[in-house]
Amino acid sequence: METEILARIQFAFTIAYHYIYPPLSIGLGLLMVIFEGLYLKTRNKQYEVLTRFWLKIFAITFGIGVATGIIMEFEFGTNWSVYSRYVGDIFGSALAAEGLFAFALESTFLGILIFGWNKVSPKVHFISTIGVFLGSMFSAIWIVVANSWQQTPAGYHIVGEGLNARAEVTDFWAMVFNPSSVDRIIHVWQGAFLAGAFLVLSVHAYYLLKGRYVEISQKAFKIALLVATAISLSQLVSGHSSAEGVSKNQPAKLAAMEGHYETSAPADLYLLGWVDNEVKEVTGLKVPGGLSFLVGQDLKAPVTGLDAFPKEDQPSQVNAVFQFYHIMISIGMFLIGLTLYATYLWLRGRLFDKKWLLRIFAFAVLLPQIANQAGWFAAEMGRQPWVVYGHLRTSEAFSQEVSSNQILFSLILFFIVYTLLFLLFLYSMNKKIKHGPYDEAENPDEFLKYV
């Protein structure tokens, strides 16, 4: 028991930590492709300055993302050996495809992206930027495919029994396009775009508040706002589609997300609330029959409740799943409101007049990050007690031969090294941002106009 808990804590800690960085890299990648594309098209030096500046920040997030990602790959083997043997046949090919098609692409072109400014032509550099961006998008595909297979297995059969049981691929494409993968890939991509766009919005809002780099910051802010508005709206679509998929394929998870117990009753949709798993009740603000309506287009349609599952097949942390899910939704809604309001001001020509709005944007960088984390926590905790939904329990999947002392040792090591790394990350980001895209004394904004 203790080993299982420690293994789970370690995995949760290392994956949550890892997931700070790749979404930033994917999102910043998109913005860099736009900035550099605009530079090549308009030959406006300001876009080159923006590309170079964000590339420096990108290099840091990418580097930490890779380093912490390697650890995830190995952790399957070290701490989840039963799971690795069980899913290797399926999970392995996704991982191999990730390495060969995605990771090789992004990592080789990264060198040219960062160190190649003076070595290759602007066009080749732009192609490298696109290569790195596409590589990071492909990476997300394969990783989410593997995770989606755990949520909604497809294209496989089970061979063997007991400790020797394992899943084997019968249909590769059915495995890749399992019922939840497409929705979730899009949802994850969009979450990553938001993470990147809001970092750009935040930093340039900060410059605008300080009255520094005004001209290029306004340009960058508008571009990032365009991305953020479009994506936060479309996130609603992929989110809804995802939730519908969950209602079909993982009813226990959906029930936990909304704290719904009785199958016969119409299910409510909560704006916020608190689930008491003992008395099976939710107290909070709700739309009566809302969930029934979303799932069955009818306010009275029955929705499968947690009671339909034996106790040992229900997620044990219903309130946590409920809360994480609602945090994600609330943030999503807030971001839609925020970006729509800013776009409205932009159309009226008053986007940069309101200091309070810029202040909100300066801090809003945290929101997509929190929503990304909360969404994953809801997805993963909602899948419990299964590691492979309906087939393999988390309690059976960890490495039995690893002792709790060993995990404690590695957990402490991770904690120390990751804290150090996080402090370095904040410190270096802060320094790059304070320093700014260029030296103001040498290149005042006015100068840039004539370059």
Add this chain to the structure above:
Amino acid sequence: MEKFLGIDYPTLWYLVVGLLFSGYAILEGFDYGAGAWHLFFKKDMSRRIAINAIGPIWDANQVWLIIGAGALFAGFPVMYATMLSAMYVPFMLFLMLLVLRSAAIKFRSFEPMTWWRKSWDILYFISNSGIAFLLGVVLGNILTGFDIGENFTYKGGVLLSFLGPYPLMVGLTTLSIFMTQGAIFLLLKTEGRLYARLTFLLKKGMIFFLVSFAITSLYTLVFIPGVSDKFKENPVFFILPLLAFLAVANIPRLVSKKRYVQALVFSSLTMAFLLMLVAFQLYPVLLPSTLDPKYSVTIYNAASSQKSLSIMLTIVLIGAPLIAMYFLFLYRTFKGKVKLDDTSY
């Protein structure tokens, strides 16, 4: 069992994994090796140049580790799970050092203060030599075998049992061959006084390598049972150790003639031949069980299904030319001696 060119799928995948790990050893070999010399360079500028010599390429080289481990997971999940959970402590240390090494490369030249750079230099040196050493230690453990029982579960010691004398010796040998590889690589990337210093260091490195290589070879022949059985059955394969020895002997010869490109080729070949030697000796076993040979992990009882292997072989056939192209482009872009500019670390 389905076959391709007369070779069964698990064996083909064994070759793929072997190729990937050889690529990893060769490419990250000079990266780690260069880092293991780090504290032997005295000036701050020399250290900066040494880091920037691998600056644009180390991320790409590291891909070979990620793909190699992925290929092992995909093709031989049982091997992946059993080896990593049994070697928990060394692999966790390896991973931590990998993270610290990345941090050192990125942050070392971020600040000009002496204390800052010195601390990162020490960390960089320790992480690179530690990684090289631990890789050898793991290889040594694989050669001597694990206490594997039924259902591929590990029954052996947990904390420091991975530090037997033989694995320690293989660890030192790995470190020494990486250091030789690293010094030759740096010679190709540097000029002036650092270059002169490296020619001196490379000589020391080669002595370190030849001595530890000789001891490990003798140790293997004397103490590892049945190490030559395979070769007695198939005398043709005596060509492998012969090639390995010729490659080893050729390195000092080429170095003395200052033909460093060829020297790098031969030290790379040395690693490849030695890995082939190990692979051939073990085949079809992946992890020998010290408890009972019937519990050994082999490429057949550890392999993924035929279907899965055929999918992955297809993926490799499509992916390999792409990767070759990326690498050619990358290495061509950054060929020649290191020149620091505003994009450098």
